[in-house]
Amino acid sequence: MKMAGSAFRNFQRAAAIGQRLQPMVSLDPELRLQWSQAVWIDRVSKLGQYATGPSKWSKLKLDDPKTIERLERKERGFDKHILPVIMPHLSPQSSMLVVGFGPGRRLAHYLQATKGKCYGIDFLDEMVGFAHQRLTSEGWGRVTEQFVFGIATDLNANHAKGSKNMVTWERLGNHLVDDEDWLKGLDEAVSILRPDGKFFLAESVSDLNPGRQMNPGSKFRPFSDYITTLHSRGVSLLSAKETRFAGDGYILAVFGKTASGC
Numbered sequence: 001m002k003m004a005g006s007a008f009r010n011f012q013r014a015a016a017i018g019q020r021l022q023p024m025v026s027l028d029p030e031l032r033l034q035w036s037q038a039v040w041i042d043r044v045s046k047l048g049q050y051a052t053g054p055s056k057w058s059k060l061k062l063d064d065p066k067t068i069e070r071l072e073r074k075e076r077g078f079d080k081h082i083l084p085v086i087m088p089h090l091s092p093q094s095s096m097l098v099v100g101f102g103p104g105r106r107l108a109h110y111l112q113a114t115k116g117k118c119y120g121i122d123f124l125d126e127m128v129g130f131a132h133q134r135l136t137s138e139g140w141g142r143v144t145e146q147f148v149f150g151i152a153t154d155l156n157a158n159h160a161k162g163s164k165n166m167v168t169w170e171r172l173g174n175h176l177v178d179d180e181d182w183l184k185g186l187d188e189a190v191s192i193l194r195p196d197g198k199f200f201l202a203e204s205v206s207d208l209n210p211g212r213q214m215n216p217g218s219k220f221r222p223f224s225d226y227i228t229t230l231h232s233r234g235v236s237l238l239s240a241k242e243t244r245f246a247g248d249g250y251i252l253a254v255f256g257k258t259a260s261g262c
């Protein structure tokens, strides 16, 4: 079976990301196709986990409009949790970077608040295309080039260190399954922040979801992992709110880089 163009590009990129993926390259082409069509192929660092068999995620196809509709319906509900927490921290003077923007639901709000100085990366071509379509339909077609393919563990490829007032991780952290990737991602996010910049986290954390099992491509972490890791990098917790969405407990937290931080 032939792999769709964008799925194949994703696979190539995933395969290029590290030595750890070498075992995958030699796998049966049919299984590889299923993997590369998985909606959340973002767990590039852990693709090996699927070697035990195709997961339910591999059945979801981004080129199926029903998948998009379903994701969209779910997404809509999330806006009203996130926006009241993040918006007060944005102003026309702010610039921000959204890491893993996905379908881009809230980007128009961020662009409006920052007078167009919102940027983003996501490593799924489908998401980039989808967000571009959305932005165009929402009247922000002129800034679609600000939302591009990029990898959370290599933000400096697209953005200068110390260049943004705000960096956001909205339901991204659990997809950085490898602790090494997760730490690298946080390091990159911190490095992009200006000396007084803020980091916004929206994540379902293990403390708020006792007993919940994640699919094999995600990893639950306790909120304290974020607090201690960021604190050791000169980024401290300013505020946090617990909320529930689609049956999961989420933390919505704002962290601030201190002038003395690394």
Ligand SMILES: C[S@@+](CC[C@H](N)C(=O)[O-])C[C@H]1O[C@@H](n2cnc3c(N)ncnc32)[C@H](O)[C@@H]1O
Binding pocket: 040, 042, 043, 075, 099, 100, 101, 102, 103, 104, 105, 121, 122, 123, 124, 127, 150, 151, 152, 153, 169, 170, 171, 172, 175, 176
């Ligand atoms: C659960 S979705 C969340 C999307 C969006 N932030 C939201 O809250 O609606 C996770 C997104 O992060 C992207 N992603 C995951 N890991 C990534 C990585 N290592 N680099 C860049 N994007 C990544 C995925 O492609 C996906 O679009």
